[in-house]
Amino acid sequence: MSAAARDFLKGVRKGSVVCGTVGAIHNFGVFVHLDGEPDPEDPIGFVRVPEITWRHFRELDEVIAVEDRVRGEVIDVDEQRLQVCVSLKALQPDPFVPLAGRIGEVVRGPVTMIFGDHGVFVRVADGVEGLVPRAQLRGEVRVGDEMAVEIAEVDLARRRVLLSRVEW
Structure with missing residues (x-):
């Protein structure tokens, strides 16, 4: 990962609100290109499945899609994995x-x-x-x-x- 990406990661704080675009969906979670990331080919944002929504769903494509714009709260900054863990549901009202x-x-x-x-x-x-x-x-x-x-x-x-x- 580039020095610019490492600098970007150091500027992200737990509890802050970030926005981005869904880049890839996998059965274990969603990769998000966070606004301001220096390398659009290598997303830094990651949302684990339980942090996507309060709603019950069977398949991820029922609740999220590639290219969706998302907004979430930073719940962890993992400098080892060079990843920002985000919760989308943290900004949604708990039903x-x-x-x-x-x-x-x-x-x-x-x-x-x-x-x-x-x-x-x-x-x-x-x-x-x-x-x-x-x-x-x-x-x-x-x-x-x-x-x-x-x-x-x-x-x-x-x-x-x-x-x-x-x-x-």
């Missing part, structure tokens, strides 16, 4: 926080996943799915079915939502 104030509220949402003998997951807000226990399910339930549920519990520390099925 669990407002949900914690909605205990007892009835909402409708699609079933997003059948979780074996445990129950089903239902999307109750953008980026948030909660579990309806198997004991509360009647008949066959399929992914995509709409379900009315009551928000029974929100565990912010464990990032889990427990739901109760409501019959309409």
